[in-house]
Amino acid sequence: MPWATWRLAAGMAFAVALLSLCAMGLQYRLVEARMSEAVRSALAADLGGFAALYEQRRIIALRQAIDYRAAAGGREEMLLLLDRKGQVLAGTVERWPDGLQAAGEGFGTDGAAEFRQGQTRWLAVARILPGGFPMLVARSLAPVDATLASLRRGMAALGVALLVAGAVVGGLAARSVMGRIGRVNALADRVAQGDLSARLPGPRSRDEFGLLETHVHAMLDRIENLNRATHRLSDTIAHELRTPLNRLMQKLGRVEGQPEVVEELRGEMRNAIRVFDSLLDISRAEADQGVGGGLVPVDLSAVAAEVWELYEPLAEDKGLTGAAAVQPGLGVLGDRNLIAQMLSNLLDNAIKYCSPGDSLSLTLTEGPDRHLLRIADTGPGLPEDIRGEAFERFVRAERDRGIKGHGLGLALVRAIAARHGAKLDMPAAEKGFVLDIAWPKLPA
Amino acid sequence: MDRILIVEDDSETAAAVATEVRALGCEPVWLATLEEGVAAAISGDFRVVVLDRMLPGGDGVEAMARMKAGGARALILVLSALGRAANRVEGLEKGADDYLPKPFEPEELRARLRALLRRGTMEVLDNDLLAFGDLEIRMKARTVHVKRAHVAVSPKEFELITYFARHSGQVVTRMQLLENVWNLHFDPGTNVVDVHVGRLRRKLEEAGSAAIQTARGEGYVFAPQIASGGAT
Numbered sequence: 216m217p218w219a220t221w222r223l224a225a226g227m228a229f230a231v232a233l234l235s236l237c238a239m240g241l242q243y244r245l246v247e248a249r250m251s252e253a254v255r256s257a258l259a260a261d262l263g264g265f266a267a268l269y270e271q272r273r274i275i276a277l278r279q280a281i282d283y284r285a286a287a288g289g290r291e292e293m294l295l296l297l298d299r300k301g302q303v304l305a306g307t308v309e310r311w312p313d314g315l316q317a318a319g320e321g322f323g324t325d326g327a328a329e330f331r332q333g334q335t336r337w338l339a340v341a342r343i344l345p346g347g348f349p350m351l352v353a354r355s356l357a358p359v360d361a362t363l364a365s366l367r368r369g370m371a372a373l374g375v376a377l378l379v380a381g382a383v384v385g386g387l388a389a390r391s392v393m394g395r396i397g398r399v400n401a402l403a404d405r406v407a408q409g410d411l412s413a414r415l416p417g418p419r420s421r422d423e424f425g426l427l428e429t430h431v432h433a434m435l436d437r438i439e440n441l442n443r444a445t446h447r448l449s450d451t452i453a454h455e456l457r458t459p460l461n462r463l464m465q466k467l468g469r470v471e472g473q474p475e476v477v478e479e480l481r482g483e484m485r486n487a488i489r490v491f492d493s494l495l496d497i498s499r500a501e502a503d504q505g506v507g508g509g510l511v512p513v514d515l516s517a518v519a520a521e522v523w524e525l526y527e528p529l530a531e532d533k534g535l536t537g538a539a540a541v542q543p544g545l546g547v548l549g550d551r552n553l554i555a556q557m558l559s560n561l562l563d564n565a566i567k568y569c570s571p572g573d574s575l576s577l578t579l580t581e582g583p584d585r586h587l588l589r590i591a592d593t594g595p596g597l598p599e600d601i602r603g604e605a606f607e608r609f610v611r612a613e614r615d616r617g618i619k620g621h622g623l624g625l626a627l628v629r630a631i632a633a634r635h636g637a638k639l640d641m642p643a644a645e646k647g648f649v650l651d652i653a654w655p656k657l658p659a
Numbered sequence: 660m661d662r663i664l665i666v667e668d669d670s671e672t673a674a675a676v677a678t679e680v681r682a683l684g685c686e687p688v689w690l691a692t693l694e695e696g697v698a699a700a701i702s703g704d705f706r707v708v709v710l711d712r713m714l715p716g717g718d719g720v721e722a723m724a725r726m727k728a729g730g731a732r733a734l735i736l737v738l739s740a741l742g743r744a745a746n747r748v749e750g751l752e753k754g755a756d757d758y759l760p761k762p763f764e765p766e767e768l769r770a771r772l773r774a775l776l777r778r779g780t781m782e783v784l785d786n787d788l789l790a791f792g793d794l795e796i797r798m799k800a801r802t803v804h805v806k807r808a809h810v811a812v813s814p815k816e817f818e819l820i821t822y823f824a825r826h827s828g829q830v831v832t833r834m835q836l837l838e839n840v841w842n843l844h845f846d847p848g849t850n851v852v853d854v855h856v857g858r859l860r861r862k863l864e865e866a867g868s869a870a871i872q873t874a875r876g877e878g879y880v881f882a883p884q885i886a887s888g889g890a891t
Binding site: 468474478495496525559563566 | 669671672674675713740741742743744745748760761762763764765815841843844845846847848849851854855858876
């Protein structure tokens with residue numbers, strides 16, 4: 216995640232530097248063209264001057280003018296006039312440059328050519344004047360090159376500076392963005408760990424991040440309210456239903472002479488209470504799902520062994536065989552009563568549905584990243600048609616209508632598992648019902 | 660006459676509790692609001708307070724600390740519609756001596772009140788040997804003997820018989836056993852407890868003691884003296 220932010224910052228710095236370099240490149244081209252143009256005009260002016268002199272007194276005048284110029288010692292001009300045999304008549308240099316061919320007559324700048332002598336580039340017009348006198352008029356391009364070179368150096372330095380500045384500014388921006396996203400992330404983590412009342416402290420900024428925090432807070436408020444409402448609702452339901460049921464129960468106590476009927480009615484009432492207790496337990500466990508509050512370190516091994524021990528005689532009496540293999544000392548963060556209730560639901564179910572001769576087992580082992588608890592029996596198992604929805608409320612198989620139950624046992628098992636962050640899995644079994652519960656380990 | 664304070668806003672329930680209190684030979688005092696209840700518990704001399712939770716004036720469980728801080732020495736039985744395991748554990752953790760969910764059966768309440776009344780006067784059972792006629796329980800060795808013959812009991816069965824012994828002569832309900840011997844605060848639906856008591860009872864009977872009797876519709880009663888007289 217931070218990588219994405221850093222990449223964005225680097226990309227932006229690079230893009231800014233590239234754009235600036237393009238703009239500077241354009242300017243560079245312009246400067247180069249203008250300066251070359253200026254040199255060419257100077258050359259044209261020189262040639263114009265020589266043309267005028269040639270008009271008056273031909274070679275003599277040219278020779279005098281070149282001598283005069285050579286004596287002046289200008290370094291930006293190269294002038295050379297030869298005779299028919301190639302002897303120097305006058306010039307600022309000793310010999311005709313290599314590789315430069317004189318062509319044409321007249322003093323126009325057409326056919327001006329560049330040549331290089333030593334480190335310097337020259338723009339030259341070489342002619343053969345009537346009578347076979349080669350003449351060279353050239354202007355140095357050194358000032359142009361020097362200007363362009365310093366321009367290039369400037370651009371390179373500026374490019375590096377832009378990249379560095381971009382990286383620094385981008386980095387600072389990225390760090391501030393990351394810091395503020397990090398705040399929201401940390402809040403989300405705290406909430407995920409169960410602290411529903413966690414909020415970000417301090418004032419909120421007046422930008423999108425502030426808005427994001429405001430939205431997250433509003434969302435959390437709503438979740439917290441819903442959670443609280445669920446809790447309040449279950450308390451209210453409990454109160455409003457149990458109070459009249461309690462009156463019924465007390466009045467039943469005053470009925471005389473029909474003890475069987477009274478006992479039966481009490482049994483029915485206990486049943487009704489068990490159903491809504493289960494429903495309330497399920498919704499409470501679901502509402503508290505992922506909320507760590509109220510969970511404490513529990514010795515899962517001990518609870519599993521105790522619940523097994525509670526049900527073992529019942530299983531024996533029913534003629535079931537089986538054993539528990541519980542690795543001792545495995546702890547989870549949990550609610551002992553909920554875990555016991557879950558295991559007792561599962562064992563109770565297994566004993567209810569199995570027939571004499573079936574086997575029933577409970578195993579608890581330490582896996583690589585979770586504690587694995589398996590309850591397996593060789594009873595009738597789940598019918599295929601409800602396999603997918605067996606953990607939903609009030610789902611019961613058609614064939615089990617004759618057996619007492621409400622179809623809430625497995626729904627409660629699932630809700631309690633979810634409350635503890637435990638994963639349920641029903642591996643395919645040849646025969647019977649197998650349920651794996653993978654418990655998160657106690658954080659070290 | 661021992662006095663028992665009933666803090667309860669539902670008159671029907673209060674009347675039912677009062678009936679059980681009188682059946683135990685105590686005098687009921689009924690108050691309908693939490694404030695009155697707290698004040699009475701502090702100033703009056705009560706053996707037990709039967710305390711509701713969702714009362715006009717607040718939650719009884721939250722008020723227990725105030726009662727105790729005020730000097731109330733009565734034992735507290737919370738009697739509440741908030742009856743799920745989590746509520747019960749919360750109540751017990753916050754200082755209740757017992758917690759009974761509504762709706763309650765009169766026999767259950769009576770058994771619990773009797774246990775609390777007795778707890779107030781019970782001599783501390785830290786002596787090693789508990790002897791009930793032919794039946795002897797040795798706490799340190801964790802052994803049970805009937806007529807000097809050793810009876811092999813499982814660790815849970817030993818806990819079961821010591822709980823019975825501590826409440827000998829009283830009716831003990833299944834729910835009490837589940838809560839006190841197994842420390843489980845939910846109704847498992849199936850009568851798992853009966854199977855355990857049945858096994859312990861058979862072992863004792865095979866050794867010649869009919870100490871554990873069924874109290875019809877209520878639970879069990881541990882009455883070794885009477886039983887050993889009648890046993891053959």
